[in-house]
Amino acid sequence: MAKVIMIQGTMSNAGKSLLTAGLCRILKQDGYRVAPFKSQNMALNSYITEEGLEMGRAQVMQAEAAGIEPSVLMNPILLKPTNDVGSQVIVNGEVIGNMSAKDYFAYKRQLIPDIRKAFHELEKQADVIVVEGAGSPAEINLKENDIVNMGLADMLDSPVLLVGDIDRGGVFAQLLGTLMLLEEHEKARVKGLIINKFRGDPFILEPGIAMLEEKSGVPVIGVVPYMDISVEDEDSLTTRFDTRKEAQIDIAVIRFPRISNFTDFSVFEQINGVSVRYVDSVSQLHRPDMIILPGSKNTMGDLKWMRQNGLEAAIKKRNGESVIFGICGGYQMLGCTVSDPNAVEEGGTMHGMELLPVETELETQKIRTRVEGTFEKVSGVFSGLSGRKIRGYEIHMGVSKAAEGCSPLCTLTNVLDGRNKEDGVAGETVYGTYVHGIFDEGEIASVMVSALAQRKGLSVENGLTMDYGAFKETQYDKLADTLRKHLDMDGIYRILNGGTYDKRSIDKVEN
Template identity: 80%
Template sequence: MSKVIMIQGTMSNAGKSLLTAGLCRIFKQDGYRVAPFKSQNMALNSYITEEGLEMGRAQVMQAEAAGIKPSVLMNPILLKPTNDIGSQVIVNGEVIGNMKARDYFAYKKKLVPDIKKAFHALEMQADIIVVEGAGSPAEINLKENDIVNMGLAELLDAPVLLVGDIDRGGVFAQLVGTLMLLEEKEKARVKGLIINKFRGDKTILDPGITMLEEKGQVPVIGVVPYMKLSIEDEDSLSSRFERREEAQIDIAVIRFPRISNFTDFMVFEQIEGVSVRYVDSVLQLHHPDMIILPGSKNTMGDLKWMRQNGLEAAVKKRQEDCVIFGICGGFQMLGQRLADPYGIEEGGELTGMGFFPMDTVLEKEKVRTQVQGTFGKVPGLLSGLSGMELKGYEIHMGRSTVKEQGFDSFCSLTNQLDGQEKADGIAAGNVYGTYVHGIFDEGGAASVIVRELAGKKGLTLEDGLMMDYKAFKETQYDKLAETLREYLDMDEIYKIMKI
């Protein structure tokens, strides 16, 4: 039977995902088989496993830190918001339908058997399971039938570490207030407090920590500093959305209201001299070298949003002097027409941006598969990609059809589920589109793109630009683990787990 430790937070973005990943890395380094687990995740960043099943990317990141393959066992329930009051509900990697928040609240208790089954299957593979909660366990309106915080801790008989974010201020009130709002049996599960994202001299905190332990009756087992790491964020609270500085090579990602899989572009952030900015207005767009239209959980709604705020027109004006690249939902927008006959998103039809002679129809069945292959003959400014290997995954509701000759695909792919070969990717001038998420991560594709963009401006990049993104991520997980070992009481954590 696996040993279990659970990370809960005083709020969203307190650092639960990162600390879970760090503990996974530490336990792996210490010789244990370790796996992450989050019963219910709400996020628009998702991933497709080898089996063609969908899960949250946060647990994929944590699996990487643990040195194991991602599995939907690590995230049996995924909620992908489609609007402000409802989400697509994915159970065990497959869509079961869209639900309004109130309807899901009434339904979710029926998913407890799925949670238990996934966890027990994971126990067969791991010595230690690091469980991540969601939001805060003190949300009074959500405590009934809870399946992700204290309700899950009771179900799994898991000890809890409670994390507070000092960077936002009020961390003592966060931690003490959360403990006060817990029931006595819930509070008894909290075995340690962690103050996260601290900047400065820890000795300044000592009087506050003494008072915190007196009032909360729970020991503080670590004060973790603010870490400058490049590790995937989980949700829309990502601080990268606030970046505004522009470098020699500037990439602007359109920040749709329902942006999904923005992790596709993190590889560019690691290249010196490159800025990646997320923009949601014409005033922010400026004159980038490349504009990316990312994935969207509501493609038609987000295209209407671009049309209403002027971004569509602004992007079209820049097609002559910069690269435009659409991925998944952003790719669908680049065509002539989008149709939603089954009401998957908003129903009806919508005129696209018109870059490609392509129609997209949203269908009931979601395409979920990993793919690998090569870039074929890539036209235009990004011709340097030609012949390079690529690997990624597809996750979309739509099927796209090109209506004219002369728009050859620039990717040759193999579907990893059935071994079928297929073509993907369309280009017209310096406008490109593909369904493949993660297309920039493999084989130095991002570096080649940056080199071509720099060449267009007459700039010469330094030698050594080509990078191994997977190897880079490994260094980040090791840095995370090293920092946590220094600032967390790992002996106490092992004692809490009875190891």
């Protein structure tokens, strides 16, 4: 039976995902088989496993930190919002349907057997499981039939570390208020408090920490500084959307209301001289070197939104001056028509942006697969991609057919069944594909940035030697080093082994 420890937060974006990843990395470094677990994730950033099953990207990031292959066992329930009051519900990697928030709230207890089964299967593969909660355990309107915070901690008999975000202010009230709203048996599970995202000298916190410990009866196990670390974050409250600075090579990603899988573009953020901005209005677009239309959970709705706010017209006006690249839903939008005969999204048929000779029909069956292959002989600005290897995955609810005689962007092999197919379209300055993660492999992103720079008579330093996979490994190690320095890991090991954390007498645990 695996040992378990759970990270809960006082609010969304308190840092639960990052701390979970950091603990996974530390435990891996210390010789344990470790795995992350989050019973229910609400996110539009998702991933396809080797088995063709869908899971949240946050647990993929944590699995990478743990040095293991991502598995849907780590995230048995994924909710993908389709509108403000409803989500597509994915259980064990498979879509079971769309539900309103009210309907899902009434239904979710039926998923407890799935959560238990996934966790117990994961236990067979791990010595330690680091569990992440969602939102806050003090959301009293959601406490009934809870399956992701204290309800899950009870289910797994797990000790809890509670994280507060000092960067947004009121951290002492966050932590104390959360504990006050817990029931006594829930509060008893909280074995340590963590103050996260601190800027400055921890010495000035000491009086507040002493009072916090006195009033709560729970020790503070660490003060973690605000970290300059680049790992994939949760999509709902990412700070990536706040970037406005423009670099030598400027990439504008259209921020749809239902934007999905924007992790596709993280690799560009690591290349010197490149800015990645997320824009949702014509006034923010400016004159980027490349415009990316990302994935969308509602292609027709987001295309309509872009049409109504003027972004569609502005992007089409930039065609030729800016390179335009569509991924998944963005690729569908770039075509001539999007048809929805089965009312998967909006129903009916609407004109696309007519920048690629492609017709798309939305279907009820979701396509989920891992793919690998090569770029074809690519024309235009990105001709340097020709022949380069590709790896990635597809998640979409439609099929796109290019007009006869069009140049495909790439040739792919379905990893699950070995079938080959052509994908995407390559124009002179407009490109589209269904493949998520297409930019991560090898030097693809660097070649694209170099091509954009060459158009402007510029050079981008250090781009061609970048290895994104190796870069992520350095970030996980940096995260682990920081947490080792600022968390009492001896205390955490003691809690993990069933003991009580006591600052006055802490026995070092032999690892």
